[in-house]
Amino acid sequence: MRRGRGLHAAGAGPERYQGYGRGLRGISLAVLQALEDGLEKADADPSVKAVMICGENGKFSAGADIRGFSSPNRQGPSLAALVSLIESSKKPVVAAIEGIALGGGLEVALGCHYRVAHVKARMGLPEVTLGLLPGAEGTQRLPRLIGVPAALDMITTGKHISAHEALKLGLVDEVVEANTVEAAMHLANQVIGQPLGPRRLSLRPVPPLPDTDGFLRAARLRVRERARGCLAPELCVQAVRAATELPFSAGVRRERELFVELLSSGQARALQYAFFAERAVRRWSAPGGAASHGAAPRPLRSAAVIGLGTMGRGIVTCLVKANIPVVALEQNLEYLNVGRKAVMLLLEREAKKMEQDAQALDFHNPARLQFTVDFDLLRDVDLVIEAVFEDMALKKEIFHKLSRICKPEALLCTNTSALDIDEIASATSRPEQVIGTHFFSPAHVMRLLEIIYGRHTSPTAIATAMQLARALRKVGVVVGNCFGFVGNRMMFPYVEQAVFLLEEGSRPEEVDQVLEDFGFKIGPFRMSDLAGLDVGWRSRQGQGLTGPSVPAGTPARQRLGRRYSPLPDLLCESGRFGQKSGTGWYRYERAGGRTATPDPGVHSLLAQYRHTHGIRPRHIDQEEILERCLFALINEGFAILAEGIAAGPEHLDVIYINGYGWPRHRGGPMFYAATVGLPRVLARLQHHSQAHPDVPGLRPSAFLEKLVAMGNPPLKEWMSYLSQQSPRL
Numbered sequence: 185m186r187r188g189r190g191l192h193a194a195g196a197g198p199e200r201y202q203g204y205g206r207g208l209r210g211i212s213l214a215v216l217q218a219l220e221d222g223l224e225k226a227d228a229d230p231s232v233k234a235v236m237i238c239g240e241n242g243k244f245s246a247g248a249d250i251r252g253f254s255s256p257n258r259q260g261p262s263l264a265a266l267v268s269l270i271e272s273s274k275k276p277v278v279a280a281i282e283g284i285a286l287g288g289g290l291e292v293a294l295g296c297h298y299r300v301a302h303v304k305a306r307m308g309l310p311e312v313t314l315g316l317l318p319g320a321e322g323t324q325r326l327p328r329l330i331g332v333p334a335a336l337d338m339i340t341t342g343k344h345i346s347a348h349e350a351l352k353l354g355l356v357d358e359v360v361e362a363n364t365v366e367a368a369m370h371l372a373n374q375v376i377g378q379p380l381g382p383r384r385l386s387l388r389p390v391p392p393l394p395d396t397d398g399f400l401r402a403a404r405l406r407v408r409e410r411a412r413g414c415l416a417p418e419l420c421v422q423a424v425r426a427a428t429e430l431p432f433s434a435g436v437r438r439e440r441e442l443f444v445e446l447l448s449s450g451q452a453r454a455l456q457y458a459f460f461a462e463r464a465v466r467r468w469s470a471p472g473g474a475a476s477h478g479a480a481p482r483p484l485r486s487a488a489v490i491g492l493g494t495m496g497r498g499i500v501t502c503l504v505k506a507n508i509p510v511v512a513l514e515q516n517l518e519y520l521n522v523g524r525k526a527v528m529l530l531l532e533r534e535a536k537k538m539e540q541d542a543q544a545l546d547f548h549n550p551a552r553l554q555f556t557v558d559f560d561l562l563r564d565v566d567l568v569i570e571a572v573f574e575d576m577a578l579k580k581e582i583f584h585k586l587s588r589i590c591k592p593e594a595l596l597c598t599n600t601s602a603l604d605i606d607e608i609a610s611a612t613s614r615p616e617q618v619i620g621t622h623f624f625s626p627a628h629v630m631r632l633l634e635i636i637y638g639r640h641t642s643p644t645a646i647a648t649a650m651q652l653a654r655a656l657r658k659v660g661v662v663v664g665n666c667f668g669f670v671g672n673r674m675m676f677p678y679v680e681q682a683v684f685l686l687e688e689g690s691r692p693e694e695v696d697q698v699l700e701d702f703g704f705k706i707g708p709f710r711m712s713d714l715a716g717l718d719v720g721w722r723s724r725q726g727q728g729l730t731g732p733s734v735p736a737g738t739p740a741r742q743r744l745g746r747r748y749s750p751l752p753d754l755l756c757e758s759g760r761f762g763q764k765s766g767t768g769w770y771r772y773e774r775a776g777g778r779t780a781t782p783d784p785g786v787h788s789l790l791a792q793y794r795h796t797h798g799i800r801p802r803h804i805d806q807e808e809i810l811e812r813c814l815f816a817l818i819n820e821g822f823a824i825l826a827e828g829i830a831a832g833p834e835h836l837d838v839i840y841i842n843g844y845g846w847p848r849h850r851g852g853p854m855f856y857a858a859t860v861g862l863p864r865v866l867a868r869l870q871h872h873s874q875a876h877p878d879v880p881g882l883r884p885s886a887f888l889e890k891l892v893a894m895g896n897p898p899l900k901e902w903m904s905y906l907s908q909q910s911p912r913l
């Protein structure tokens with residue numbers, strides 16, 4: 185038996201191999217070189233009759249090293265050349281796929297003549313999620329193997345598929361439950377001497393469809409619609425089209441051109457930044473030097489959710505899906521029954537989506553999901569998530585009760601989008617166990633979990649909340665405590681600018697269009713209608729900004745010495761609450777309808793409003809709409825960083841990508857600011873601030889000014905320019 189790195193070669197005799205492999209870090213140049221050398225050696229050695237390629241540590245490959253794409257000095261053998269070399273081997277090559285075969289890893293497997301997968305293996309071409317396409321000839325080989333529709337689906341979505349699905353598609357030849365390497369060697373030994381031509385994918389034709397051109401045209405439109413300005417999915421379709429129209433070698437050249445176009449588009453950089461940012465935020469730090477590496481989470485064996493409104497229902501659903509037994513509590517039987525029905529409906533739907541795993545949910549079993557009005561049933565749970573209305577007095581009452589009832593080590597979470605965690609914690613005898621867990625609606629769908637520590641929250645509590653995020657398959661981001669935390673605090677100036685633009689001459693649909701063209705899933709007015717305009721109205725009433733508590737004589741468009749727009753209040757006063765009431769910034773087909781139509785009623789309300797306040801409407805161009813909304817949001821981001829509410833710009837970006845529909849291919853607001861260039865962001869903020877001196881949100885943050893003065897350093901260096909690391913982090 186001979187051993188090397190990366191590749192195993194099965195010899196003529198029983199089990200003679202040579203081996204190499206590599207785990208998660210991606211295929212490095214060293215691995216490429218080693219594979220190339222090994223293959224050449226195996227081809228030249230007459231005693232070697234077949235070759236088997238596998239990974240190390242039970243993982244075939246996570247693909248190319250993503251960091252390598254932005255490296256200016258990338259040199260050495262190319263992955264595509266290696267895949268061709270594998271395919272052209274005169275001896276049969278078998279891939280033994282365990283764990284994962286992703287991206288370039290799967291392309292290596294496609295170069296092999298046979299593929300054997302472990303039953304738990306997952307495969308995929310996720311390049312599109314990194315702003316790229318499978319550029320090691322994957323767009324040309326995969327359609328030849330599994331046909332255009334299935335290949336296009338995998339390549340344009342980047343989804344991972346199971347071994348069974350791969351077998352159904354014909355992507356692998358065999359799925360095994362036992363030792364994959366042995367099974368692959370067994371197969372290798374069996375096929376020695378058989379002709380390899382039919383196994384070389386580059387020599388196969390793409391299986392024809394009745395109307396390939398029509399299919400690809402429809403796919404391109406579908407993908408373009410879904411991509412919201414992201415280039416990669418569309419270029420993936422073009423590459424697959426090349427496979428259907430050109431001979432293999434010309435298709436590969438086309439794939440290469442498209443790959444280079446994507447690599448230099450800027451979007452690839454943004455998407456790769458987002459990939460690493462999501463992993464970077466798993467490492468958190470908190471006051472007093474506590475950090476992820478030194479804090480261990482407590483076990484999460486059971487949970488309770490208080491309040492079965494929209495948020496509570498979604499949270500219960502995620503917990504059940506994560507296999508955590510839940511006690512769901514409401515204040516009375518009437519609300520409990522309504523909540524129970526809604527949760528069951530959600531779970532039925534989720535079970536349908538999950539198909540074969542549905543049994544595992546087992547949500548009719550009271551040991552896994554229990555509905556109650558009795559607080560005493562919360563005595564033994566490891567975690568409680570309070571999800572009642574945004575009412576401080578009510579939340580404090582509940583937390584007071586919890587600290588009497590729950591076991592001492594139970595984590596007490598509040599699902600709030602803005603309220604003070606310290607004040608809530610002050611109602612308990614154990615503030616170190618209290619933490620904010622801000623879910624986003626619908627809670628069983630949205631990936632973000634903003635985790636807010638208070639002054640006394642312990643590192644163990646933070647680590648446990650992060651563990652909860654992971655268990656729920658969410659992206660947890662740890663932030664400090666301030667009004668609106670990170671996400672909503674940055675959203676306030678954005679929405680404020682959008683409303684000011686209406687006062688000055690824009691229409692809701694114009695503002696939404698500009699921001700949707702930028703890539704947001706929905707613009708600020710569609711979003712407000714969806715969330716319900718009454719939510720913000722109640723909050724403004726609570727803050728004394730509108731309603732009877734506003735002192736007589738207060739100017740209509742001013743509060744606390746700064747510009748204020750009463751427009752959203754006027755809408756609510758006239759019963760326009762958004763989708764739920766059938767009218768808001770738009771008109772809907774009925775109360776609860778989803779289709780927004782520009783509303784002449786709103787247009788005349790705006791005209792009347794401007795007339796009343798002596799505002800002469802003006803034409804506002806797209807650039808001004810974008811700059812005022814986005815730069816105000818980004819400006820708040822710099823203030824948040826300077827105050828130490830978040831540990832770095834990546835945290836803000838991950839929050840915006842996963843919770844606020846920020847287009848991922850633009851990398852998040854702070855990454856976007858870096859792309860635009862901080863001097864330009866500053867100059868434009870200065871310009872708009874001069875035009876609107878009564879709007880503090882447009883006044884450039886001192887931290888932004890400092891970064892510009894320091895020469896516009898790269899984003900990863902920003903935090904080192906804060907004179908003292910924040911008091912909070």
Ligand SMILES: CC/C=C\CC(=O)SCCNC(=O)CCNC(=O)[C@H](O)C(C)(C)COP(=O)(O)OP(=O)(O)OC[C@H]1O[C@@H](n2cnc3c(N)ncnc32)[C@H](O)[C@@H]1OP(=O)(O)O
Nearest residue numbers: 208209210246247248249250251286287288310319320463
């Ligand atoms: C010519 C072009 C040829 C080829 C193109 C490509 O191959 S592009 C790359 C395609 N591959 C991918 O997109 C896979 C990316 N990785 C993942 O999806 C996940 O990491 C994975 C493999 C499913 C594992 O997930 P898990 O949750 O178990 O681990 P985690 O994500 O935390 O990753 C652990 C650390 O590994 C790093 N990493 C993973 N994959 C890569 C990679 N391809 N390149 C570089 N680094 C990778 C990841 O960043 C983590 O690092 P850490 O420092 O611990 O944060």
